[in-house]
Amino acid sequence: MRVLLTNDDGIRAPGIVALHKALADPDRPLAETVWPVAPLTVQSATGHGVTFSEPLMISDVTVNERMTGVAVDGRPADCVKLALSTLWPQRFGEDDLPALCISGMNAGANCGVNVIYSGTVAAAIESAFLGVPSIAVSLHLGRGRVLWDRAALHARRAIDLVLASGLLTPHSCININVPRCEEPIGSDEESRRAMLKERREAGLPTLDSAGMPEDGGDTDEPPIVVCPMNTHGIVDRFEPRESPMGAPYYWSASSGLDFHATDKGTDVERLFARCITVTPLTYDLTDRSQMEAWRGALSPASP
Numbered sequence: 001m002r003v004l005l006t007n008d009d010g011i012r013a014p015g016i017v018a019l020h021k022a023l024a025d026p027d028r029p030l031a032e033t034v035w036p037v038a039p040l041t042v043q044s045a046t047g048h049g050v051t052f053s054e055p056l057m058i059s060d061v062t063v064n065e066r067m068t069g070v071a072v073d074g075r076p077a078d079c080v081k082l083a084l085s086t087l088w089p090q091r092f093g094e095d096d097l098p099a100l101c102i103s104g105m106n107a108g109a110n111c112g113v114n115v116i117y118s119g120t121v122a123a124a125i126e127s128a129f130l131g132v133p134s135i136a137v138s139l140h141l142g143r144g145r146v147l148w149d150r151a152a153l154h155a156r157r158a159i160d161l162v163l164a165s166g167l168l169t170p171h172s173c174i175n176i177n178v179p180r181c182e183e184p185i186g187s188d189e190e191s192r193r194a195m196l197k198e199r200r201e202a203g204l205p206t207l208d209s210a211g212m213p214e215d216g217g218d219t220d221e222p223p224i225v226v227c228p229m230n231t232h233g234i235v236d237r238f239e240p241r242e243s244p245m246g247a248p249y250y251w252s253a254s255s256g257l258d259f260h261a262t263d264k265g266t267d268v269e270r271l272f273a274r275c276i277t278v279t280p281l282t283y284d285l286t287d288r289s290q291m292e293a294w295r296g297a298l299s300p301a302s303p
Contacts, residue, residue, distance in 0.1 A: 001099035002033040002092065004083055004132070008046065008076040008106065008119030011038035011061050011069060015105035018148035019137060020067045022156040023102070030159070031099070035091070036061075036069030037083040039076060039119075044108070046075050048122040056082055076103065076123035084130050100163075101127035104137030104176075105148075105155055111138075111177050111267040111277065112230035112259055121175060125283050128173035135159055135174045136281075140257075140271055144182030151181040158224050158276050173281045175229075177267060179222050179274040224276045230266035232259045 003023065007016040016038060023030040040059070057073040070087060072079045080101060089096060103123040110118040124134035137155045139146070158176050162168065235258045238250040262268045267277040 001031045002035065002096075003031045004080070004088065004098040004101040004127070005034050005036045005069070006038045006076060006079045006083070006101065006103050006123045008039060008043045008103075008123065010040065010042050011036055011071045012063055013042075013107065014146070014148045015107050015139060015152075017063055017067060018152035019102070019105040019155060020063075021149065022152035023159075024066060025156075030156070030163075033092075034102075035088075035098075036063075036067060037072060037079050037087060038069065039079060040071040040073045043075050043119045044106075045117045046119040046122070047117050048077050048125065049075050050077050050081065051075060058082075058087075076119040077126040080123050080126040080130070084127065084132060098132055100168075101132050101134040102137065102159070103127075103134065104139075105152060105178070106136075106138035107141060107146075109138050109140040109177050109257060109271055110136065110175065111140075111257075111271050111279075112262075113233055114256060115175060115229055115279075115281065121173075121281070124173050124175070125281065128171050128281075129283050131170040133168040133170060133172040135162060135176060137176045137178065139178045140180045142180040142182050144180075144184045147181040147183065151178050154178045154181065154222060154276060157221075158278060161224060162278065171283075173283070175267075175277075175279045175281050177271050177277045179271055179276065222274055222276045224278060225270050226278045226280075227265055227267050227270050229279055229281075230259060230263055230268040232261040232263070234259055 005016065005020055007013060009015055016036065020034055020036060024034045051074045056078055059071050060068070061071045062068045072082060084097065088098060101124065103120050106120040110121050115121045120138055121136045124136035127134035139151045155176060155178050162174055234254055234256065237253040239253045241249055241251055243249060259268060267279050270277050
């Protein structure tokens with residue numbers, strides 16, 4: 001099969017490079033082709049925006065000896081729309097589509113309400129909407145040196161299980177988050193304090209079952225769990241500032257993983273517990289449980 005690879009951090013970002021390496025491993029390739037079509041520049045938190053009033057400039061990019069692809073000067077959803085409608089048929093044949101679209105690996109977790117803001121998830125949603133099953137992959141970042149290749153291997157293990165399930169349909173979208181994979185920077189005590197602060201901000205327990213602080217480090221084989229997204233909003237904080245000309249402005253000071261609440265068993269809670277989270281998503285935003293009530297309230301009464 002052939003796979004379309006995209007992201008929102010840019011085609012040269014370490015996450016997409018590491019994921020491409022894991023997917024295109026010559027000893028165990030996921031597919032015969034893994035073709036990157038990704039943004040030229042960082043497009044984090046652009047959500048599902050698309051470009052209409054400006055041209056989408058493209059360029060062939062060689063990232064390393066194994067990874068070549070197309071950079072699109074646009075947003076993640078632009079990359080998928082352009083790839084599936086035009087670039088892919090030009091390269092592989094008029095009636096050809098990829099068997100799968102993988103978006104990532106994002107530098108930062110896309111769990112909870114972040115799936116709405118995420119360009120990584122938006123690219124995957126766009127692919128599923130257009131009839132190509134998709135998987136979004138993101139990595140929870142801490143304060144240590146990121147081990148991208150190790151994280152990509154964790155992601156590959158989860159992707160393999162998702163594909164082996166046989167549950168993917170043309171409109172399926174799966175969101176995967178990989179727990180922190182890093183080497184600590186600074187003393188062990190500094191790393192421990194940083195981890196405890198992070199867990200407190202997320203409203204999570206800071207002690208293990210023995211009453212000891214959890215180390216929060218990487219594990220050889222993080223468990224893979226299927227879980228729903230956490231549906232509590234992010235705590236918004238804005239720092240007031242003033243321009244040199246005296247005009248007031250505000251700078252976002254929120255933590256992307258500081259939620260008003262964290263429900264047990266959701267993607268946020270499980271990710272902080274060092275699990276690989278798998279969440280099926282859908283692009284249909286219709287609240288079907290309310291359809292009949294609204295029909296009854298707004299439809300004209302029968303004569």
